[in-house]
Amino acid sequence: MSHETYLFSRMAREDVHTLKGYEAQGGYQAFKKILSEGTSPTDVTGIVKDSGLRGRGGAGFPTGLKWSFMPDPAKDSRTRYMAVNADESEPGTCKDRILMERDPHGLLEGCMIAAWAMGLAGIYIYVRGEYRLSYARLDEAIQEARAAGLIGENIMGSDFSCEVQMHKGAGAYICGEETGLMESLEGKRGHPRPKPPFPAGFGLWGQPTTVNNVESIFNVPFILERGSDWFKTMGTEKSPGNFLCGVSGHVEKPGVYEIALGTPASTILNEYAGGVWRGRELRAWIPGGSSTGFLRPEMIDTPMDHDSVKAVGSMFGTGAMIILDQTASVVHSALVLMNFYEHESCGQCSQCREGTEWLAQVFQRIHDGQGRMEDIDLLTDIANGMAPGKTICALADAAAIPTHSVIRNFRDELVEYVQEGGHAAVSKKRSLPLEVV
C-alpha cells in the first residue's frame, strides 16, 4: 500500500491552515511562478487538460476541457466567474471537508491558478451551511491571502485582479448540482436550470461561469508545479492521479484515504479500511456515493477508476465507498436512500417529484412486509419513467440508479422480503449469535 501521495502531503504540519504553514511547505509557488513568468492562460489550461485530471465531484468530466469551454476573452468581454462546489452532500462523501478544514490555502492557490487561466473576475466558494469549520478556515485563509497581495486588486503587483468570496448554503442536496448551486448563489430556491445554455455561456447572473469541485481545484497547483507528465505517472491512463476515498459503513477503520485511481476496491477495503468489521463477510458495497448503487461482493476486486466501475454497471461518482456486512439489509439501506431522494427532490419535474415519492413508498411496503411480487417490476417501471434524460437535472437518475441496482444485483433479497414478510422477519433470520467480546 505504499504509493506516492500528494493531496495529504502537507497535513502533518499542525499550522498548514495558516499562510505561514502553507508557504513554509512551498505554498503559492506554482501560482507565483505563473504570474512572474507570465505563462499564458491558454498554456495553463493546456497543462491541466494534458494532465487528464477528471472532476472529483461525481461526473468525472475533464477539468481542463471544462475550463476551455469558457469563451475567448478577446471575443467576449463579459465578466467571468467560477463557483467552487463545496456543497459536499452526496451520502458517504466527506473528503472535501478535510481539505477545507486542514489545508484551505491549497484550495485557494488552485482557485487563483484557475482565475488566471480563465480570466476570472470573481470566485465564490459555495460551502454547505453545516460545514462551519470549513467556512471559518477558508474565510481566514482568504483574509490572509488578500493581505499578502495574493487575492484582490493587482495581484503581486501585476495588472491581474480577482476577488474570492465565501458563500454559505443552507442545507439542500440539490444545490450541489451545478445549476442549482448557481440559482442558490443568486439568492433563489436551488432549482436546477435546463441545459443548454451551459454555465460557460450563461452562468452566474448570465455571465460565463465554471463550476468545479473542491478536490478538482485542489489538484491544480500540484499539476502546475510538478507537470502533467508527473501527474500521469499515478492512476490509470484515462483516470490519472490520486483521489480521496471516503470509506464508511461496516469497516474496521472508516476514514478518508488518499488512493491512486485504479486501485482495486478490495485493496482499499482490506488494506486501508481494515476490512469488513467484526470479522464478518461482505454483503454489498456502494462504490462512489449513494447515487451509484449497490454492488455484489464478487465485484469487490473492481479497480476504482471511472471506466472500470462503469464496466460493472455503476459509476465512480465521488469515490465514496460504503460497505454493508452480511447482517445488513440492502432493502433497508435502499429505503433510507429513497427517503433521502424524496426529501431532496426540488419538485420542478414531475417525474422526479412523484417518482422519488413512489419509489420510497414501494420500498417502504416491501420493507414493512406488505410487498407483492409485482412490486419488483413496479420499481423498475417507476425508475424507467424517471431516467435517464427525462428531467432537468440528474437527481432523478440518482434515485433510479440505486433502484435498478437492487433489482439487478439483489433481486433475491427483494423476493425474500416479499416471501418472508418484511424486515423484522428477514433481519431475525439473518442476525448473528451474540458476539463473544
Add this chain to the structure above:
Amino acid sequence: MALTDALKEEFTELASHYPKRQAALIPALHRCQEDLGGWLSPEIIESVAEWFEMEPVEVFSVASFYPMFFLKPVGKHIVSVCRNISCDLRGSEELFERVCQVTGAKAGANSTDGDFYVEQVECQGGCANAPMMVLDGIYHEDLTPDKAEAILGSLKR
C-alpha cells in the same frame, strides 16, 4: 422583530460581494436566524424583504426551500442527528432514540421545557465518523448513545 442597525450594516457588507443584492439573501437569513431568536418569524421575513426590496412572499419562498432555516420557534438547543446510509449502518436509529429520550423531545419538535429541538437530518458529511449529530452547529462524531447522553446531559439544568 426589527433588524438591528448592526445587522443592516452586515447586509450592506455582504451585498458588496456580489453584482446583485439578492445574492446576499441566504447569508443574510443565516445572520438573522443566529442573532434574532433562532428562527425566521414572519416579522423578520418582512424586514428582510424590505431591506432587499423584495416581496415578503419571495423571501419566504426562498427560506422555506432550505432545511437549515426554521420557520417556527425552536428550542434553546438544536440537536440534528444524521439518518442517512453511513450513519444508519452504524446505529443512528438507536442514537436518535436515545437523543429523544434524554431531551424529552420528539422528531421535528421541541421538548416541553423548550430546552431542545430535535430532528433527523440527511447526510452531514460525517460519514467516516458515523454515527454523528450536530449540536448547536457543532459536530459530534463517532458517537454511541451513551456518549450522546453524556454530551446532552451536561447541557441540562
